[in-house]
Amino acid sequence: xxxxxxxxxQFYAPSMTGEGVERLRLEAMLRRSIDKNEIFLxxxxxxxxxxxxxxxxxxxxxxxxxxxxxxxxxxxxPLAEDTGFINQLGKWVLEEACRQMIxxxxxxxxxxxxxxxxxxxxxxxxxxxNMVADxxxxxxxxxxxxxxxxxxxxxxxxxxxxxFINDLHSIGVGLAIDDFGTGYSSLAYLKQLPVQTLKIDxxxxxxISTDVNDEAIAIAIIQLGKSMNxxxxxxxxxxEEQAAFLLRHGCNQAQGYLYSRPELPESILARWHAxxxx
Ligand code: C2E
Ligand code: CA
Ligand code: CA
Ligand code: CA
Numbered sequence: 001x002x003x004x005x006x007x008x009x010q011f012y013a014p015s016m017t018g019e020g021v022e023r024l025r026l027e028a029m030l031r032r033s034i035d036k037n038e039i040f041l042x043x044x045x046x047x048x049x050x051x052x053x054x055x056x057x058x059x060x061x062x063x064x065x066x067x068x069x070x071x072x073x074x075x076x077x078p079l080a081e082d083t084g085f086i087n088q089l090g091k092w093v094l095e096e097a098c099r100q101m102i103x104x105x106x107x108x109x110x111x112x113x114x115x116x117x118x119x120x121x122x123x124x125x126x127x128x129x130n131m132v133a134d135x136x137x138x139x140x141x142x143x144x145x146x147x148x149x150x151x152x153x154x155x156x157x158x159x160x161x162x163x164f165i166n167d168l169h170s171i172g173v174g175l176a177i178d179d180f181g182t183g184y185s186s187l188a189y190l191k192q193l194p195v196q197t198l199k200i201d202x203x204x205x206x207x208i209s210t211d212v213n214d215e216a217i218a219i220a221i222i223q224l225g226k227s228m229n230x231x232x233x234x235x236x237x238x239x240e241e242q243a244a245f246l247l248r249h250g251c252n253q254a255q256g257y258l259y260s261r262p263e264l265p266e267s268i269l270a271r272w273h274a275x276x277x278x
Contacts, residue, residue: 046115046233049253057113061117063076093117095138097114101139113145127164165193176196198230199233205238222251234251238257240258
């Protein structure tokens with residue numbers, strides 16, 4: 001901001017700074033992104049480490065704008081959360097992900113499970129169980145094949161999250177705790193929650209063979225999952241070494257660049273659809 005006049009008058013209001021203008025422009029473009037068909041999904045395979053078998057995919061949202069190019073979700077998800085657009089976006093993502101499961105099925109690829117990320121803001125407006133139930137009904141996807149991913153902070157910071165999560169469980173939808181170990185870890189809630197899966201955060205996997213603390217944390221999460229009868233999946237697995245470590249310590253599920261980057265649905269089909277043998 002520029003100082004002007006005798007009293008150091010601020011000529012530019014904060015919202016008029018370059019950054020503010022840029023943000024408003026981004027917000028406006030984001031709001032129109034769905035209608036303009038700029039939003040689409042990538043899918044990242046989740047695999048069984050020892051067999052290499054596909055056990056599921058995670059849907060990851062993408063935004064390609066003709067002017068801005070590709071905008072990373074790390075940038076636009078927080079913006080969508082601030083503006084409330086996340087509710088519309090989250091619904092679109094869930095619908096598209098469920099529809100895609102049916103399309104793959106028709107094309108001959110059975111993907112057992114699809115994981116979809118939910119934002120904390122989607123819990124703040126009230127129960128989302130009706131939205132989820134409607135989408136499942138509409139698309140015909142069995143609830144057991146949908147797994148919703150929420151972070152620890154969703155659970156700890158949302159007053160009614162427990163109620164909503166129980167609602168979702170009651171219609172048969174699965175629940176995974178994303179980025180496990182990075183949030184407030186009150187382990188007490190794990191007991192009360194109908195969760196099936198813990199996802200070990202990538203930050204603990206990254207230096208697994210060099211950092212003894214990360215190793216200890218990864219092992220502890222695997223053990224915790226085991227003793228609570230939860231399945232544990234490691235995210236961000238990039239090397240054979242990391243995969244071998246996980247397997248050695250009793251974690252047989254992974255997701256990461258070692259197996260596949262997030263891909264378009266056609267690529268998933270091409271890679272994982274085994275054509276009938278003649
Ligand atoms: P996340 O849910 O933890 O997703 C995993 C992120 O790690 C993805 O980034 C994925 O592309 C990336 N990743 C996967 N394997 C590897 C690996 O081996 N190495 C490295 N370095 N990275 C890997 P992406 O797609 O950029 O998404 C970032 C975050 O944006 C997600 O983190 C999630 O929090 C959020 N997000 C993405 N899609 C959605 C969505 O549909 N709804 C909501 N609410 N959030 C989403
Ligand atoms: Ca996730
Ligand atoms: Ca994650
Ligand atoms: Ca993460």
